[in-house]
Amino acid sequence: xxxxxxxxxxxxxxxxxxxxxxxxxxxxxxxxxxxxxxxxxxxxxxxxxxxxxxxxxxxxxxxxxxxxxxxxxxxxxxxxxxxxxxxxxxxxxxxxxxxxxxxxxxxxxxxxxxxxxxxxxxxxxxxxxxxxxxxxxxxxxxxxxxxxxxxxxxxxxxxxxxxxxxxxxxxxxxxxxxxxxxxxxxxxxxxxxxxxxxxxxxxxxxxxxxxxxxxxxxxxxxxxxxxxxxxxxxx
Numbered sequence: 001x002x003x004x005x006x007x008x009x010x011x012x013x014x015x016x017x018x019x020x021x022x023x024x025x026x027x028x029x030x031x032x033x034x035x036x037x038x039x040x041x042x043x044x045x046x047x048x049x050x051x052x053x054x055x056x057x058x059x060x061x062x063x064x065x066x067x068x069x070x071x072x073x074x075x076x077x078x079x080x081x082x083x084x085x086x087x088x089x090x091x092x093x094x095x096x097x098x099x100x101x102x103x104x105x106x107x108x109x110x111x112x113x114x115x116x117x118x119x120x121x122x123x124x125x126x127x128x129x130x131x132x133x134x135x136x137x138x139x140x141x142x143x144x145x146x147x148x149x150x151x152x153x154x155x156x157x158x159x160x161x162x163x164x165x166x167x168x169x170x171x172x173x174x175x176x177x178x179x180x181x182x183x184x185x186x187x188x189x190x191x192x193x194x195x196x197x198x199x200x201x202x203x204x205x206x207x208x209x210x211x212x213x214x215x216x217x218x219x220x221x222x223x224x225x226x227x228x229x230x231x232x233x234x235x
Contacts, residue, residue, distance in 0.1 A: 005104050017139045025109035026063040037146035041153040042112040059109045067103035071096040083202035090214035101232050130156035134163045153201035
């Protein structure tokens with residue numbers, strides 16, 4: 001794994017969250033230049049080789065392979081990664097160098113803290129999965145202090161509202177934002193402010209239109225998106 005591409009300084013704090021955080025997030029070495037945290041949905045145990053999912057570094061293996069080694073044939077067409085890059089960068093195609101810079105500039109992990117058996121509707125995450133996932137995500141956010149969280153997939157957003165209303169009084173929020181689409185939710189805690197944008201899942205939703213969601217991201221956080229784009233272009 002390409003350790004020199006990561007920021008490992010927060011591992012001790014992240015592990016202190018406890019066993020509810022099953023997998024440690026990927027944190028790119030340049031994450032703090034942008035502070036963009038991307039949250040996916042789930043891992044799936046639907047392949048022959050699932051051993052890596054039982055390792056706490058699974059998100060890091062995933063990004064290391066499909067994000068940072070996209071020049072290799074087996075990872076070049078990783079659909080989830082390529083569509084995520086398209087959406088956040090608002091460009092149809094990316095070079096290997098641009099992809100490398102992108103993934104070393106963001107943080108990533110999945111919300112659901114258990115691997116799902118399949119992609120069938122019967123195996124979809126339950127409310128308790130989302131409740132646990134959001135409790136973990138908010139603890140991760142306290143440590144990484146992102147300016148923007150992009151949640152890939154709108155499933156579970158209602159459970160964030162439920163969790164905040166019933167378990168976590170630290171975070172201020174506007175309840176109306178949980179009922180307006182696109183979901184753009186402002187969270188505030190002490191001197192920390194986060195904007196959370198939920199978009200359709202790049203590979204889990206029908207007729208995914210990356211341009212639509214790219215425009216929403218740019219309209220929501222233009223300065224941050226410009227800064228990320230500039231970082232990519234000038235590398």
